[in-house]
Amino acid sequence: MEILVIILAGILIGASVYLMLSKSLLRIIIGTGVLSHGILLMLLTMGGLKRGGIPVLDDSVQSYSDPLPQAMLLTVIVITFALTAYMLVIAIRVYKELGTDNVENMKGVPRDDD
Template identity: 55%
Template sequence: MESLIIILVGILTSVAIYLLLSKNLIRIILGTAILSHAVHLLILTMGGLKTGTVPLLGEEADSYIDALPQALILTAIVISFAVTAFILVLAYRVYQEHGTDRLDELRGSEDEQ
C-alpha cells in the first residue's frame, strides 16, 4: 500500500512542477496547492500506514499507532489552505489592476524599464 501512495506522490509532484513552470498565475497557484497535497501524503506515508488503536490510558491493545503524523498533516492542511486563499486574493487584485494574469505580460517590456 505504501508503494502505491509513493507512486501517487510522485505523480502529484510531477503535475505540480508542470503547473509551477507555467506562465499563468492561476496555474501556478494550483501547482502550489497540489504540491502541498503531495507533501501531506508523503508525511502520512513516511509516518507509516499501520493498523492499531489510539494510545489512550486504560486501553489494552496489541499495537498502537502514532498520532504525530496526523497532527502534523492537519496543521499543514490548515496552513496551506490559508496561504492558498491569501495567494488567490493577491492574484485577483493583480488581475484587477493589470487586466491579465500572464506573468510575461505582467513583467512588462524592456522599453518601460
C-alpha cells in the same frame, strides 16, 4: 500499499512542478494546491500506513498508532488553506490592476510580436 502511495505522491509533485512553471497565475496557484496534496501523502506515508489502536494509554491495546503524522497533516492542511486563500486574493488584485494573469506581462518582458 506504501509503494503505491509513494508513486502517487511523486506523480502529484511532478504535476505540481509542471503547473507552477507555467505562465498563468491561476495555474501556479493550482500547482501549489496540488503540491500540498503530494506533501500530505508523503507525510502520511512517512508515518506508516499501519493499523493500530488509539494513542491513549490503556492496558487492553497492544499496538498504538502514531499521532504525530496526523497532527502534522492537520497543520499542513490549515497552512495550505491560508496560503491558497492569500494567493487567490493577490491574484484577483493583480488581475484588477493589470488586466492579465500572464506572469511575463506582469514583469514587463517585451513580446516578440514584431
